Amino acid sequence: MSKPSTQVIAIGNAIVDVMAPCEDGLIERLGLVRGGMTLVDTARAHELYDAMGPAREISGGSAANTLAGLAALGSKCAFIGQVADDQLGEVFAHDIRAGGIAFDTPARAGDPPTARCLIFVTPDGQRTMNTYLGASQFLPPAALDEAAIADAEILYLEGYLWDPEEPRAAMRRAIAAARNNGRKVAFTLSDAFVIERHGDDFRAMIAAGEIDILFANHVELASLTGHDDFHAGIDVLKDKVPMLVVTRSEQGAVAATGGQLFEVPAEPVERVVDTTGAGDLFAAGFLHALVSDRPVAECLRIGAICAAEVISHFGARPEANLRELVSARLG
Amino acid sequence: MSKPSTQVIAIGNAIVDVMAPCEDGLIERLGLVRGGMTLVDTARAHELYDAMGPAREISGGSAANTLAGLAALGSKCAFIGQVADDQLGEVFAHDIRAGGIAFDTPARAGDPPTARCLIFVTPDGQRTMNTYLGASQFLPPAALDEAAIADAEILYLEGYLWDPEEPRAAMRRAIAAARNNGRKVAFTLSDAFVIERHGDDFRAMIAAGEIDILFANHVELASLTGHDDFHAGIDVLKDKVPMLVVTRSEQGAVAATGGQLFEVPAEPVERVVDTTGAGDLFAAGFLHALVSDRPVAECLRIGAICAAEVISHFGARPEANLRELVSARLG
Numbered sequence: 001m002s003k004p005s006t007q008v009i010a011i012g013n014a015i016v017d018v019m020a021p022c023e024d025g026l027i028e029r030l031g032l033v034r035g036g037m038t039l040v041d042t043a044r045a046h047e048l049y050d051a052m053g054p055a056r057e058i059s060g061g062s063a064a065n066t067l068a069g070l071a072a073l074g075s076k077c078a079f080i081g082q083v084a085d086d087q088l089g090e091v092f093a094h095d096i097r098a099g100g101i102a103f104d105t106p107a108r109a110g111d112p113p114t115a116r117c118l119i120f121v122t123p124d125g126q127r128t129m130n131t132y133l134g135a136s137q138f139l140p141p142a143a144l145d146e147a148a149i150a151d152a153e154i155l156y157l158e159g160y161l162w163d164p165e166e167p168r169a170a171m172r173r174a175i176a177a178a179r180n181n182g183r184k185v186a187f188t189l190s191d192a193f194v195i196e197r198h199g200d201d202f203r204a205m206i207a208a209g210e211i212d213i214l215f216a217n218h219v220e221l222a223s224l225t226g227h228d229d230f231h232a233g234i235d236v237l238k239d240k241v242p243m244l245v246v247t248r249s250e251q252g253a254v255a256a257t258g259g260q261l262f263e264v265p266a267e268p269v270e271r272v273v274d275t276t277g278a279g280d281l282f283a284a285g286f287l288h289a290l291v292s293d294r295p296v297a298e299c300l301r302i303g304a305i306c307a308a309e310v311i312s313h314f315g316a317r318p319e320a321n322l323r324e325l326v327s328a329r330l331g
Numbered sequence: 332m333s334k335p336s337t338q339v340i341a342i343g344n345a346i347v348d349v350m351a352p353c354e355d356g357l358i359e360r361l362g363l364v365r366g367g368m369t370l371v372d373t374a375r376a377h378e379l380y381d382a383m384g385p386a387r388e389i390s391g392g393s394a395a396n397t398l399a400g401l402a403a404l405g406s407k408c409a410f411i412g413q414v415a416d417d418q419l420g421e422v423f424a425h426d427i428r429a430g431g432i433a434f435d436t437p438a439r440a441g442d443p444p445t446a447r448c449l450i451f452v453t454p455d456g457q458r459t460m461n462t463y464l465g466a467s468q469f470l471p472p473a474a475l476d477e478a479a480i481a482d483a484e485i486l487y488l489e490g491y492l493w494d495p496e497e498p499r500a501a502m503r504r505a506i507a508a509a510r511n512n513g514r515k516v517a518f519t520l521s522d523a524f525v526i527e528r529h530g531d532d533f534r535a536m537i538a539a540g541e542i543d544i545l546f547a548n549h550v551e552l553a554s555l556t557g558h559d560d561f562h563a564g565i566d567v568l569k570d571k572v573p574m575l576v577v578t579r580s581e582q583g584a585v586a587a588t589g590g591q592l593f594e595v596p597a598e599p600v601e602r603v604v605d606t607t608g609a610g611d612l613f614a615a616g617f618l619h620a621l622v623s624d625r626p627v628a629e630c631l632r633i634g635a636i637c638a639a640e641v642i643s644h645f646g647a648r649p650e651a652n653l654r655e656l657v658s659a660r661l662g
Contacts, residue, residue: 020429021650054399054426054648057388068385087418087444095385098351113418317385319352 007075007291009152011171012063013136013161014081015115016088019314020055022120027128037129037191045132048118058315059095060117062190063158065277065316069284069306071100072322078102078148084135088114105143108135125272137164141173149174150181153291159190162198175210186213188283189220199224206240213243215283221246247282255296264300267308277316282307305329335484338406338622342502343394343489344467345412346446347419350645351386353451358459368460368522376463379449389646390426391448393521394489396608396647400615400637402431403653409433409479415466419445436474439466456603468495472504480505481512484622490521493529506541517544519614520551530555537571544574546614552577578613586627595631598639608647613638636660
């Protein structure tokens with residue numbers, strides 16, 4: 001097994017976020033699930049967009065956000081995801097490549113258009129996401145670059161993309177390619193709705209030892225394990241995945257590995273502007289530190305610093321110079 | 332002459348801004364005119380976009396930004412401008428309508444695509460703009476809604492749009508429609524390059540008494556009058572337009588009207604993040620106060636408050652609640 005030339009290769013949704021501040025009342029009037037992620041069809045996407053205030057477009061997608069953070073920290077990364085051959089697809093491709101991330105999945109011709117996520121941000125900084133998956137759900141297994149997967153230290157998979165059929169098949173093939181080449185597989189559970197639909201798949205993969213690093217938040221942990229108690233949930237999984245990482249919003253984060261439990265408090269933030277991407281950037285900081293062979297406690301801390309940066313402004317991609325920020329905070 | 336039901340109707344470029352922070356060195360390496368606005372063709376737009384870092388898309392266009400400010404302040408507004416029938420056209424149309432502005436110009440089918448402006452923002456907050464005009468320059472005179480123009484207190488025209496032929500013809504027709512209905516014509520000079528090409532047109536329109544309210548910055552004033560000295564420039568124009576408004580960046584702004592000169596200092600800003608839209612939002616505040624029959628000194632002050640808001644964040648559309656901000660600042 002040769003030394004990998006890429007640190008992290010990820011498969012995820014290729015989404016442009018359409019974000020606007022909104023009053024609390026609008027969330028209720030539109031019947032949205034506050035703080036959640038809901039898949040929407042074309043008609044509902046139009047209805048929600050019509051109700052949305054003046055917005056801005058910023059590239060998003062959970063795993064793509066994580067790579068943006070990793071690349072900003074200095075990790076070499078590659079992304080696999082499906083855009084359409086349209087203007088938003090160009091925007092997504094530009095932004096990810098401009099971040100220094102390799103992205104070679106060919107754009108898909110014709111309908112549907114590139115995915116977008118309509119994000120309503122309430123005055124408390126909470127984001128309510130409504131995702132129109134468009135082209136993103138048609139990532140074909142044939143688009144996988146297995147040589148690139150074999151050449152990456154970690155394969156990072158976004159749980160959101162487990163839902164549609166074609167990308168799920170692609171991800172199963174990617175897992176096999178990574179494992180056959182002795183690479184690690186990291187998986188983020190993404191959202192409780194994904195676990196409701198595919199929890200059996202995830203539990204089976206975990207039981208089979210196919211997941212080396214598992215990211216979840218406390219809600220997803222409860223959903224996957226059936227334990228509302230945080231530590232009971234940790235206990236169920238801690239011996240089944242080599243590295244279990246669970247974020248708990250303002251309560252910080254926990255990692256369980258090698259029979260030990262590590263904790264970090266949330267990094268202080270002057271003002272929470274928009275929580276979009278908090279988990280994604282936590283994963284970025286954690287993984288960057290991990291591939292840099294830092295101790296686990298420091299992986300957690302760097303994850304927390306990156307999460308704090310991204311919730312201090314609009315948009316799920318980092319704005320500050322993350323390398324400088326992490327150096328300054330770690331002291 | 333009936334009472335107008337709209338305060339301001341504007342004709343301008345329908346542009347989506349593509350904005351990214353950049354280091355000072357990139358401006359030189361790309362051969363850009365720092366702080367200026369340059370028109371670019373398709374090839375140059377691609378070259379610049381390829382060199383740009385991860386960006387965000389926010390609706391822009393000078394007159395459209397002004398209307399966004401006016402509408403946020405409570406003025407009833409309408410916009411005339413040309414988008415293409417594409418995703419960025421949808422973004423532009425959504426954002427302007429979501430701001431409460433009437434916008435009925437039909438999208439144009441086929442090439443070229445909707446206009447975009449590639450904006451590089453240096454660490455000092457200065458913006459360097461590169462505009463690909465696309466569909467925007469093909470606004471046909473037939474797209475004018477003369478009844479709507481007749482029904483608006485002020486017709487506001489963006490100098491940038493004087494450059495391409497079709498919109499220039501449309502704007503001449505619009506001026507005639509406004510004047511025939513006893514409405515006022517406001518004109519913003521936009522940029523020195525426009526004056527270099529069309530200064531004779533502007534001087535002739537001023538001499539003919541076709542412009543009631545003229546907006547310029549100090550560079551445009553010098554270009555139009557041939558006087559580098561600010562007050563000498565004011566003296567040339569002050570008796571030729573009923574209301575002359577000149578902004579001077581951090582030196583504040585001046586209005587000359589009825590034989591009197593009014594001045595206001597720049598509103599203090601904690602940190603200048605991005606100067607894009609400063610002049611546009613100054614005009615918004617000034618015009619809103621003017622149509623609300625406020626004294627001239629207050630029109631200037633409200634213009635300065637709105638300009639200060641827009642340069643304190645990324646993007647040329649207001650983010651704060653301008654009505655509350657103006658009330659709070661005016662005390």
